[in-house]
Structure formats: structure tokens, C-alpha cells
Amino acid sequence: MVTSLAVAGSAVPGGTPREREVIAAFSEITTEAITASRLEDLLALVGQKLCGLLGVSRCSVYLRQDDGRFRGGAGWCGDAGNISAAVQAQEAGIPGDAFSREVIHSGAPVLISDVRNDPRPHRRTMEHWGVRAMLGVPLVFDREVIGLVFVDNVAREHVYTDDDVSLAELFGRLAALFIRQALQASRLAAQTEELDRQKRTLEFLADVHATLTSAVLEGADIRAVVGLLSGLAGAPVALLDEDFAVLTWTAPRALRAAPPVLGDRARDRPALRTALTELSTARPSTVLEPSSALGLGRRHVVCRLIVEGRPSGYLAVVEAGRALGDLDTKLAERGATVLALQVLSERRQIEAEGQARDDFLSDLLNNHREVTQLARRGLPFGVDLGEPHVLVRLAVESGEGHPHASVARRHVVTDLAARLGTDEPPATTLPGAVVVLVRLGAAAGVGDPDGVRAHVAAVADALAPRVRVRGGVVSAVCREPEDFPRAHRELREIEELSRSFGWSRRVVTLDELGLFRVVVxxxxxxxxxxxxxxxxxxxxxxxxxxxxxxxxxxxxxxxxxxxxxxxxxxxxxxxxxxxxxxxxxxxxxxxxxxxxxxxxxxxxxxxxxxxxxxxxxx
Missing domain, CATH: 1.10.10.2840 (PucR C-terminal helix-turn-helix domain)
Structure with missing residues (x-):
């Protein structure tokens, strides 16, 4: 038997003994609505009070979600007490649940006296809960069903009278008022909490930005900035180049182990490559989840560094000791922005210093400045013209298929400095050639032109896969500023002659050429x-x-x-x-x-x- 009833008007509170029972029940509900910190507790109490009024032992309460679905919110049972966890795993109005849909569409109570022989309820759900007879009550607010309450007597028959149904409808309408207010209060509390969380996040990120920018303004280099990020995140942080090689990394002391790297196995996976390829200024970061298939044992937050519109590496924050969250992603993005600016700043500084050093060496070789001025200008670059030096001129292939002379110069000075164990020597580029100024002496790692020739020859051999060096000449020792233009002119003449002879990857000293210099x-x-x-x-x-x-x-x-x-x-x-x-x-x-x-x-x-x-x- 199915009964569907609708109350045309509202009952007058206090009109009948049972209505007074409803009012008494709501006095307790009112107190709970004011003092309860959780919506779940209020819903459980509403269901429990309705069970008491109807003389049954179990209830479940469902609330309408923003997407229109009715999800379980709370439950109570006379034998088991709070059964909210089990109810919250359920959903009303799903396919096969015509019973709940009728309550929702009618906006009125629906009674099923014989669940086992009625086709409307969801069969498996009824069997799981052992329902014999059930009353579904809508929670109606402003002509809209905002929730459902289902009551039954666990695994036992129960007879619901018309008076019970009317009372349940009255109860539902009153309960809807309290629940609506509680929902609004809950949403306001959630919004307040979210606003407070956002405020704390913004304050934290502002502190992060201030800390990082202050450090950069005070002269912190890239490694120091990475260290600050690691301290702020409480996790390992690594700066990677375009090939994912670790440029620098650091981690809190308790978490230090091996540097966090993305192995070849992970980088070769299409999914990961796609995720990294899609990074841009519009989408600066991605989260790489742990995956045995990718060879990732921990979660990585990876940010793209964009310098002058070009990709310039990655910043990775690695999960260790605690789970990474949205705040860590925002922290990484702020850090990546500051690091990109720092990379650009250091690149500009290196270029400016290199240009100034090139200008100094060019003036020295071409005698464009007064001697005392040249001597003074060389000191900031570590060049004391009062000490003995030699010039090295390397003829390099240029043009299509070969690196630019500036790239060849960078390789030459880096490799030569590593072999001598000194700072990078001043160098300049000329069409098809690189000229390097090398200091002599114990502190310089080499004492005479022959020693320089041996190191330069080793550099030329080592650079063969990247830079083709056609030949090289080491000048005689220069002891005065006036010696350098003459030495450079001699090197140029020898190099031009060697080119006409097809001289290939030969490095000699000018002194070795002996009388041949007279011929030239x-x-x-x-x-x-x-x-x-x-x-x-x-x-x-x-x-x-x-x-x-x-x-x-x-x-x-x-x-x-x-x-x-x-x-x-x-x-x-x-x-x-x-x-x-x-x-x-x-x-x-x-x-x-x-x-x-x-x-x-x-x-x-x-x-x-x-x-x-x-x-x-x-």
C-alpha cells in the first residue's frame, strides 16, 4: 500500500497534543542548531526526534547538493546509535529508486507499507538495510525539496497512520527551516574559513616574495635562493637545466640524501613529457604524482623557468616528510619567478662583464688607449700588466655547421681555466679567431710559452667534437703594455700564413718559429x-x-x-x-x-x- 499525502495549510503550533510534541522536540533541536558545531550532528538529531515522535527506531537524512543529487548526510539507529558514516556512503534518487524520486517530485510524504512486494524502492538497498515498511519525508523550504528523511523500524513491520504521515510532514517543514539556516551558517562558516585561509596564504606568499626579493637585492646568488626556497617549503628543492640535469639543489638537513632527479625512465614517458611540454607562463607548474611506471617514488611540483620568453630550465619541489599541497605549488611558482629574474640578472651581469673585458682586451691589442689607463682598467679583471703574459690566438672554423666565435671563446676559456686551475682568462673574439690573454707565473699555473702551448694544444684536442680549431700560436712573453699590440700583429700574420698553407690543428709558440718569423x-x-x-x-x-x-x-x-x-x-x-x-x-x-x-x-x-x-x- 502506498499513501501520498499533502498538507494544504500549515498546522497551528500547539493545536493538538501531538503537535505540542513536535514543538517540544524542536525546542531541543533549536538549542542544537544554535550550539552545534557540525551540520551532521544537527541532521542526526532531527532524524532521531522524528523517530521518537513516530515510534520507530531508525532514520537517514539526505541533503540536496549543488548538482541536484541527494547525498547521505546523517543517520541514527536505536540499537547502533550514530550510523552517519554508513548513510553518507549512500545516494537517494539513483536509477532504480522510484520511491525517493516520488518523494522529491511530489514534495510530500510517501509511505510504503510492504517494501518487499513494492517495485518502487531500490531493491538491493532495502535488502541491505532490512527494511520492511518505510516513510519518506521531504524537507521543503520555499517550495523546494532541500532534503529527505527516511524512517523505518529495523527489520520489523510498522503501521503508519494518516496522523503519523501528517505529523511527519509538519515536522519536515519545520525541520527544513532549521536545516536551511544551518546550511547557510555552514556555508558562511566555510566561506569565512576559506577567506581566512586565503588571507593566510596571501600573507605567507607576500612574506615569501619579500624574503626572496630581499635576499636577491642583498646579493644572494641562485644557489642561495634555492636554499631559501627549500627552507620555506621544508622540502628538497632542485634547479634543473633543459636536459633535467641538476644545476644546484638543497634540502633541510634531516631530509638530505641524493639530489632529486627525474630519471631517463620518467622523462621518456609520453604522459610526463606532455605534462612538462605544456608548461608555460599561462600554466607555470604541474604536479607529477608518484608512479612506479614512471620511476617516481615521490610527488614532484615542477615549475617552468621562462627567461626573456624562452624556456630556461625547471624548478622542482620534491615531497619528503609531509604531503605537498596547493601552498607548495604557489610557493614553487613564486620561487620560479624570482629565480628566472635572478638567472636573467646574472646572465646580464656576465654579458656586461664579458663585454667590458672584451673591450679592455681589444684596446690592449690595438693600442687604442693610453698606457696608464689600460693598466688601471685591467685591474678589475685580474689583469696586472706589470706581470708577464702571453697572447694565444686560435683559428676556429665558423659559419654554417660551426658554433659562433663567441661560443667557441666560452668553451676555450672555460676549458683552459680548468686545466690551469685559475679564473677564466680575458678573451675576445675576432672573425674566425679567439684571442686569449694568459698570465705567466707560479700562481697562474704555467711559467713559460711552452707550458701554455701544451695546455692550449690539449684544449684544442678536447674541443674537437664541438669546435674545430684549425691552428694556434702562442706569442713571445709580453712584459709591458706596448708589447701586446706588436705580439698580436705577429700572431695575426702567422695565423694568416698558416691558413694559406692549410695548417691544421697545430699549436706552436712564436719562439719555436725562430728565423721563420723574419721570413714572415x-x-x-x-x-x-x-x-x-x-x-x-x-x-x-x-x-x-x-x-x-x-x-x-x-x-x-x-x-x-x-x-x-x-x-x-x-x-x-x-x-x-x-x-x-x-x-x-x-x-x-x-x-x-x-x-x-x-x-x-x-x-x-x-x-x-x-x-x-x-x-x-x-
Whole structure:
């Protein structure tokens, strides 16, 4: 049997004994509505009082959500007490629950006297709760159903009279007033709490911004800013480059272990790559959840650093010791903004210092400034022109397929400084060349041009995969400001000559070139090449039958005309050297041991080595 009743008018409070019972019940509900801190407690009390009025033992209360669904809010049972947790897992009006829908649509109580034989209730729910007869009561406020109350007698039959139904409807209308007020109070409390939370968040973020910007203004570098962020977040923080390599990181002392990195396994996952690729100024951060598939054991908040409109790395805050929340995300975003500005500032400072250093070195090489002014300008860059220096000129490939000369300079000075164990030396770029100023002395890590040549040659070899160095020359020692323009002019002339000869990745000192420098300065290089060719070609034509004559002649010159030393260097008997020198005398008509022949041969070999006669270096 299903009964649906609607009360046309409101009952007059205090009109009947049962209505007085309703008023008495609401006196207690009123107190609870005023003093209760939780809406759930008020809902449970409303249901409990209705059960008492109707003489049943169980109730459940549902509230309408913003999306129109009715979710469980509270429950009470005479045997079990508070059953709100179980009710909150339920939803009324779902498919198959025509009973609840009728209560909602009619806005009036609906009674089912025989649940087991009625098709309207949700079958499994009724069986789960052991319902025999049930009364559904709407909570109506301003002609709108804002909630539902269901009452029954646990696993027992119960007869509801028409008076019970009318009383339940009156109770529902009064309860709706209190619940509506409680809902509004709850929403206002939630809004107040949210506003207070937002206020605290804004105050915290303002403090964060003030702390970070103050630190930067006081001279804190990038590493110090990362340390401040870690302290504020109470979690490890890492600054990563575009390839996710850790540039710097720090963590609270209790959480320090290995630097937090995103492994190759994680970075290769399409989902993670997509999440990181989508980061921009409009969407500055993302949260990477822990995932065994991604190889992430902890949650990461990752922010994009954008410098001058270009991606410039990532900032990562890593979960450790506590769960990361929205506040940590906002903290990371503020930190990333400050770090981006700091990166830009340091980049600008480096560029400005580099430009000033370039200008100083350019003026020094081209004699554009007065001597005392040059000496004074060099001191801020660590250059004391009163100390001995050498110039190094490296010819580098440029153009399509090769890095810009400024990039080559950065590689050269960084690698050379690392090998010397000093600060980066001043350097400047010229078309197709890099010129470096290297100090000599114990504190500089190298004492003479030969030592510089060895380090520069190692740098040229190490840079081969990234920068093609065609050749290099180390100047003689410069001890006065006036020495540098002359040394630079000599290096340029030698480098231009070597380019015409196809000199490839050879680093020499100017002192090594000896008399060849005189040939270069004379401007009669072609004649010198022809002379050297005429001197050495006849000897080369006799190679084979008389043994390696040119190799023996070169070894003899390198041994400073000492037969015993030349034989040791060649690994042959002294008489073999003497025999070959005799053949050279016969072929050339010159005594190889004579002083003029030694000087002439030395220059000839140097000229033809540059011209590509020999594959091995000097």
C-alpha cells in the first residue's frame, strides 16, 4: 500500500497534543542548531526526534547538493546509535529508486507499507538495510525539496497512520527551516574559513616574495635562493637545466640524501613529457604524482623557468616528510619567478662583464688607449700588466655547421681555466679567431710559452667534437703594455700564413718559429717556399734507396747537430746517421753540420711543414 499525502495549510503550533510534541522536540533541536558545531550532528538529531515522535527506531537524512543529487548526510539507529558514516556512503534518487524520486517530485510524504512486494524502492538497498515498511519525508523550504528523511523500524513491520504521515510532514517543514539556516551558517562558516585561509596564504606568499626579493637585492646568488626556497617549503628543492640535469639543489638537513632527479625512465614517458611540454607562463607548474611506471617514488611540483620568453630550465619541489599541497605549488611558482629574474640578472651581469673585458682586451691589442689607463682598467679583471703574459690566438672554423666565435671563446676559456686551475682568462673574439690573454707565473699555473702551448694544444684536442680549431700560436712573453699590440700583429700574420698553407690543428709558440718569423715579416713568403722546396726536394727524391734522409736531417736539426743524440732519437747506430748526413752533403752540395746550413735547413723545414710537406707536427 502506498499513501501520498499533502498538507494544504500549515498546522497551528500547539493545536493538538501531538503537535505540542513536535514543538517540544524542536525546542531541543533549536538549542542544537544554535550550539552545534557540525551540520551532521544537527541532521542526526532531527532524524532521531522524528523517530521518537513516530515510534520507530531508525532514520537517514539526505541533503540536496549543488548538482541536484541527494547525498547521505546523517543517520541514527536505536540499537547502533550514530550510523552517519554508513548513510553518507549512500545516494537517494539513483536509477532504480522510484520511491525517493516520488518523494522529491511530489514534495510530500510517501509511505510504503510492504517494501518487499513494492517495485518502487531500490531493491538491493532495502535488502541491505532490512527494511520492511518505510516513510519518506521531504524537507521543503520555499517550495523546494532541500532534503529527505527516511524512517523505518529495523527489520520489523510498522503501521503508519494518516496522523503519523501528517505529523511527519509538519515536522519536515519545520525541520527544513532549521536545516536551511544551518546550511547557510555552514556555508558562511566555510566561506569565512576559506577567506581566512586565503588571507593566510596571501600573507605567507607576500612574506615569501619579500624574503626572496630581499635576499636577491642583498646579493644572494641562485644557489642561495634555492636554499631559501627549500627552507620555506621544508622540502628538497632542485634547479634543473633543459636536459633535467641538476644545476644546484638543497634540502633541510634531516631530509638530505641524493639530489632529486627525474630519471631517463620518467622523462621518456609520453604522459610526463606532455605534462612538462605544456608548461608555460599561462600554466607555470604541474604536479607529477608518484608512479612506479614512471620511476617516481615521490610527488614532484615542477615549475617552468621562462627567461626573456624562452624556456630556461625547471624548478622542482620534491615531497619528503609531509604531503605537498596547493601552498607548495604557489610557493614553487613564486620561487620560479624570482629565480628566472635572478638567472636573467646574472646572465646580464656576465654579458656586461664579458663585454667590458672584451673591450679592455681589444684596446690592449690595438693600442687604442693610453698606457696608464689600460693598466688601471685591467685591474678589475685580474689583469696586472706589470706581470708577464702571453697572447694565444686560435683559428676556429665558423659559419654554417660551426658554433659562433663567441661560443667557441666560452668553451676555450672555460676549458683552459680548468686545466690551469685559475679564473677564466680575458678573451675576445675576432672573425674566425679567439684571442686569449694568459698570465705567466707560479700562481697562474704555467711559467713559460711552452707550458701554455701544451695546455692550449690539449684544449684544442678536447674541443674537437664541438669546435674545430684549425691552428694556434702562442706569442713571445709580453712584459709591458706596448708589447701586446706588436705580439698580436705577429700572431695575426702567422695565423694568416698558416691558413694559406692549410695548417691544421697545430699549436706552436712564436719562439719555436725562430728565423721563420723574419721570413714572415719580410713579406717574401712565396720566395721562401720556393727556396725551401729547391733545397729539400732533391733529398726527398733519393728517399728509399738511402733510407729516410729527410727524417734523419730533421732529427739532426732537432738534436742541435749532435749525432749521438739524433741516433738515439731515431733508434739507429751513430754510423747510420753519419752515412745519411754524408749522402745529404753529396746531394745538396752543403755540409749539414755547417752553421749556415743548419740555419737554412731549419727555416726550410718550418716553411714546408706549414705548407703540408710533412704530416707530423713540429
Amino acid at each position: 715579416s719580410s713579406g717574401r713568403v712565396k720566395e721562401a717556399v720556393r727556396f725551401a722546396d729547391e733545397l729539400l726536394r732533391p733529398v726527398r727524391d733519393h728517399e728509399g734507396a738511402d733510407g729516410p734522409l729527410l727524417t734523419t736531417w730533421r732529427a739532426f736539426l732537432a738534436a742541435e747537430a749532435r749525432v749521438q743524440r739524433a741516433a738515439a732519437d731515431l733508434g739507429v747506430h751513430e754510423n747510420t746517421v753519419r752515412y745519411r748526413l754524408g749522402r745529404i752533403r753529396e746531394i745538396t752540395g752543403r755540409d749539414p753540420a755547417a752553421l749556415d746550413a743548419l740555419l737554412t735547413a731549419r727555416v726550410a723545414f718550418q716553411i714546408l711543414e706549414l705548407a703540408g710537406w710533412f704530416g707530423d707536427p713540429l
